[in-house]
Amino acid sequence: MKLIHYVQILIIILFTSNPYTSPLFAQESHWQSSYRFEALGQYDKALQALDSIKANDPAAELKVLRRGWLYYLMGNYHESIREYRYAKERNANSLDALLGITLPLLAQKRWREAEQNSRHALALAPNNFIGLLRLTMALEGHQDWRRMQKTAVRMVALYPSNYTAYLYLARAYAKLNQRSDAVAAYTAVLMRYPGHKEAKAYISQ
Template structure:
């Protein structure tokens, strides 16, 4: 009897010891379910962000050459936001009057993203400055295919139509723009000019009156209405 008790006690001691060890090694399922997964790092490389910050500050100060030089080292690297770099260089070179260089960078941006409305509109600026109206109209037209009533694209189409003396087209773009953006003074100015070239003097006068309602003292409208 005594021997049986001793054996039973030994077995119970072994069972308790095994159970305690197993419990300590088992995963804590409650804790695991409650823990959040590790978050991916969302930090922006400080050096790159600082270069853009300095570039914006220099642009605001009118130092366009320096603003471009600051971000130029990012061009062609893996660390920089390449599309933004090319758009910035296109814009800053346009502001400097470096139109061919500006066009170059905008074309690079379009190679990266052919549907970029920013790049399509951006490249129209140096093209219009060089009086390359047909090319500018082609890029602005591509924007209108993506965004039918894009205000800036319609404005660029008006400038290109006027440059090519396409008065009917100019009137059409101006009318569309004025219809959807009734506070757009440029639309009314171009509309008045188109009417004048088409010998619609009364309609031109009406358009110039609307211009003065939006910008009292507008020089072109005031000069015409004094005639």
Template sequence: MELLNKKTGIISFLLLFSFNLSAQVNPSQIFAESYRYESSGDYEKAIGELNSVNGYDYHKFLRLGWLYYLSKDYETSKKFYRQATELEPMAVEALIGLCYPLEAEKNSEELEKVYKQILTLDMMNSKVNYALGNIFYYRKDFTQAEIYFDKVQQMYPFDYYSTLMCGWTKYFLGKKNEAKRLFNIVLIISPADQSAKDGLNLLK
């Protein structure tokens, strides 16, 4: 009788163990389902899928930040992106993600802080340097804008946008020779560009 009880106990344990294994969900499958719902525009279900993920907290938070951004729930999006940055303080991608809801809210003050934080980790990031240049340019702080636009233009001398913005920044700073040189470069990159032509006409 004792032997039978032991066998029954072992069988029960094995059945329970196998049930637990089958109940565990493959994180890869969960993320795949989340991507599928996202591609169909069902962000609520894409978010819901991630609730059953155990572990992978950074990756889950990063994805939730993105999905809430797509859902236009910017406060919740920012919350998850910030949680991701707390888990991985050196992760540039989480900080860049945080910029999406901030940009949607047109929160330039907070954006400036996050962009500068990114540059402490990735000082030559061309997109962030360009974005900071834009912030200062539209504030008419051309001295600061010049610093960031120059950096991008020096890294990518054949880039249309940074060259054009550099040209206009130099123009507003009264650096006419540099502005003229840059507007002419823009016309090499984009020969029909009206903005560069307008700049050159103002310099005549």
């Protein structure tokens, strides 16, 4: 009888100490499931995998940001904006929230709001590439070619190996009818991205 009792105790200890049954592992599996479903393009299931994470959980902020991203991927821009706004309310200095919300705003062609959020992010991190890029995209959207050109010049100075910076600079010069400058910028694009279709097409005109 004593042997049976000891075996029962051992089973209880093994079960309760098993990392695979711990709350931490359970939460990790939720995240893993969410990322796995995202990779498969099953965004609704990726969202559902996070449902059990509570609002007071330490990972709640990440959950909100991830929901904003997944709704954006689904094309549900209103819900995406709602989640990112909630993330901003939780953490006003969150670059992830400020830059994240620009994605659905740009998709909805809400250029001014996208510009405002990009500028807010850049006030916190002046040389942030994503912030500069989203600002440039917003300026392109409402056809502010001069400020777009100035922002792209700044990107090129900070990130000289990045073809995207030169691409937006080239587009701005083209819209400003500065062909020689546009050709030079598109040539820089081709140096960093050989065969780029837009650059080749413009230069060959």
